[in-house]
Amino acid sequence: MTTNETHTSLIMIFGATGDLAKRKLYPSLFHLYRKGKLADKFAIIGTARSPWTHEEFRANVKDSVLTALGSNEQIDDFASHFYYQPHDVTDSESYIKLRNLAGELDSKYELQGNRIFYLAMAPEFFGTIADHLKSDGLTETEGFKRLIIEKPFGHDLESAEKLNAQIRQSFAEEEIYRIDHYLGKAMVQNIEVIRFANAFFEPLWNHRYISNIQITSSEKLGVEERARYYEKSGALRDMVQNHMLQMVALLAMEPPIRLSTDEIRSEKVKVFRALRPIEGEEVNNYFVRGQYGPGSIDGEKVEGYRNELNVDPQSNTETFVAGKLMIDNFRWAGVPFYIRTGKRMTAKSTKIVVQFKDIPMNLYKNNHDQLNPNLLVIHIQPDEGITLHLNAKKSGQNMQTNPVKLNFSNEGSNGINTPEAYEKLLYDCLQGDATNFTHWDEVALSWRFVDKISEVWENTTSSTFPNYSSGSMGPDDADKLVEKDGFFWWNVTDLDVEDCK
Numbered sequence: 357m358t359t360n361e362t363h364t365s366l367i368m369i370f371g372a373t374g375d376l377a378k379r380k381l382y383p384s385l386f387h388l389y390r391k392g393k394l395a396d397k398f399a400i401i402g403t404a405r406s407p408w409t410h411e412e413f414r415a416n417v418k419d420s421v422l423t424a425l426g427s428n429e430q431i432d433d434f435a436s437h438f439y440y441q442p443h444d445v446t447d448s449e450s451y452i453k454l455r456n457l458a459g460e461l462d463s464k465y466e467l468q469g470n471r472i473f474y475l476a477m478a479p480e481f482f483g484t485i486a487d488h489l490k491s492d493g494l495t496e497t498e499g500f501k502r503l504i505i506e507k508p509f510g511h512d513l514e515s516a517e518k519l520n521a522q523i524r525q526s527f528a529e530e531e532i533y534r535i536d537h538y539l540g541k542a543m544v545q546n547i548e549v550i551r552f553a554n555a556f557f558e559p560l561w562n563h564r565y566i567s568n569i570q571i572t573s574s575e576k577l578g579v580e581e582r583a584r585y586y587e588k589s590g591a592l593r594d595m596v597q598n599h600m601l602q603m604v605a606l607l608a609m610e611p612p613i614r615l616s617t618d619e620i621r622s623e624k625v626k627v628f629r630a631l632r633p634i635e636g637e638e639v640n641n642y643f644v645r646g647q648y649g650p651g652s653i654d655g656e657k658v659e660g661y662r663n664e665l666n667v668d669p670q671s672n673t674e675t676f677v678a679g680k681l682m683i684d685n686f687r688w689a690g691v692p693f694y695i696r697t698g699k700r701m702t703a704k705s706t707k708i709v710v711q712f713k714d715i716p717m718n719l720y721k722n723n724h725d726q727l728n729p730n731l732l733v734i735h736i737q738p739d740e741g742i743t744l745h746l747n748a749k750k751s752g753q754n755m756q757t758n759p760v761k762l763n764f765s766n767e768g769s770n771g772i773n774t775p776e777a778y779e780k781l782l783y784d785c786l787q788g789d790a791t792n793f794t795h796w797d798e799v800a801l802s803w804r805f806v807d808k809i810s811e812v813w814e815n816t817t818s819s820t821f822p823n824y825s826s827g828s829m830g831p832d833d834a835d836k837l838v839e840k841d842g843f844f845w846w847n848v849t850d851l852d853v854e855d856c857k
């Protein structure tokens with residue numbers, strides 16, 4: 357469901373002085389404002405412990421927009437909608453102050469009692485805030501009330517269940533918007549369109565014609581200042597439980613009977629239910645973990661993970677995961693979905709490669725032509741687009757083949773598209789469209805899958821860490837994982853849309 361309406365709401369941001377708010381949320385809100393999607397009837401209340409005034413807050417918001425977008429047109433008008441209330445999440449009294457300010461702004465901007473609460477804070481506070489929002493009367497409102505909740509949603513299934521039960525005391529499932537920012541990326545949203553709006557893909561989209569699917573999401577950055585969180589999370593919880601599994605679900609799901617939130621989510625849930633559980637001794641046959649050592653990125657020397665700030669020098673935390681997922685249903689029987697993700701790799705790149713099966717016979721082999729497999733490459737970031745790798749005839753008087761690439765480049769959006777993803781998702785929430793947010797059932801099933809793997813990894817110290825150099829594409833075992841099935845990882849750095857023209 358999407359419309360181009362403008363929307364009226366109060367947005368209350370918990371964690372308003374933090375990194376996410378500054379780098380992603382304020383620039384996204386500014387974009388929406390500039391595009392006329394927020395109209396004049398909106399107000400933002402920022403809250404955190406820092407004792408800022410409204411003016412200091414507005415100056416920070418302007419600064420973050422200027423830094424991210426370099427734009428100052430309409431910035432003063434935009435910033436005038438921002439208000440700040442210092443507040444400690446555990447202190448009941450300050451929720452009363454927030455409630456009073458919300459009431460005042462409701463009348464001033466004619467917000468019809470619509471409220472979005474955005475929890476951009478450390479996850480240990482999510483439950484407490486949700487409790488207070490109800491007990492201190494902030495959710496008693498005449499309009500809609502919606503809760504946007506950042507990742508991670510729990511640390512494992514048990515903690516996620518507890519958190520879910522707690523927030524469900526204050527919000528109904530349809531009022532909860534669990535963010536997975538990959539679901540806001542243009543080309544992730546395009547997966548469904550590519551599959552379900554093209555006559556020639558859907559008939560081929562199954563085990564008869566697809567040999568394997570590879571999803572790579574590599575980063576050049578290391579752990580940066582996030583070691584306190586990352587040491588307990590690792591790449592499996594940080595990237596696989598959410599973003600990687602969500603992409604798998606979109607690639608593997610059945611066509612929904614209609615494009616409604618419930619129908620799409622229900623098809624994704626069926627994929628998670630069909631995921632072959634990997635546990636115990638099987639884990640190391642299906643999954644490979646890695647941790648970066650020192651190396652060089654863009655010609656600059658960088659430290660290994662164990663030397664990063666706040667990281668245990670003996671850390672057993674994985675900064676890289678490669679895995680083979682099997683979806684045990686009729687459509688996907690026998691087709692491996694390979695995933696890999698990690699920090700400090702060669703390139704910042706997210707790509708999906710769908711490799712089709714070889715044709716039954718090569719008629720051109722007398723010319724010693726090696727036929728390349730057909731590939732569909734979906735470029736998620738930094739370049740956005742689609743490439744089809746085909747075989748065509750070489751020009752001239754011969755019957756020789758030549759690999760060719762048909763390319764669609766999503767012009768005008770070359771870069772890391774995270775702010776745009778937040779913009780889309782914020783707008784979806786304003787519209788009450790939860791399709792691109794994760795339902796509790798998806799979260800629960802993906803934790804159930806991931807927990808079995810982390811159980812094994814946490815109970816066995818890796819004797820090989822660090823096992824890949826910064827600036828590489830991960831440990832050798834990740835290559836072996838795919839090679840033992842007769843495949844290899846397609847080189848994502850050779851597959852850029854620009855290179856395919």
Ligand SMILES: NC(=O)C1=CN([C@@H]2O[C@H](COP(=O)(O)OP(=O)(O)OC[C@H]3O[C@@H](n4cnc5c(N)ncnc54)[C@H](OP(=O)(O)O)[C@@H]3O)[C@@H](O)[C@H]2O)C=CC1
Binds near residue numbers: 443
């Ligand atoms: N940063 C990013 O790129 C991403 C972040 N996320 C998620 O977003 C959330 C926020 O992350 P991030 O912005 O990086 O975190 P930060 O540590 O930068 O910000 C935390 C915020 O919480 C406030 N805060 C801390 N303790 C309290 C308290 N007791 N009462 C009230 N406010 C408090 C801090 O402000 P003050 O000190 O003034 O109180 C600050 O505004 C996390 O769940 C994270 O996992 C998800 C994806 C990417």
Ligand SMILES: O=C1O[C@H](COP(=O)(O)O)[C@@H](O)[C@H](O)[C@H]1O
Binds near residue numbers: 507594595706773774
């Ligand atoms: O959620 C997260 O995602 C980022 C990667 O996001 P991207 O949009 O830049 O691809 C990752 O760096 C971070 O560790 C993780 O928490």
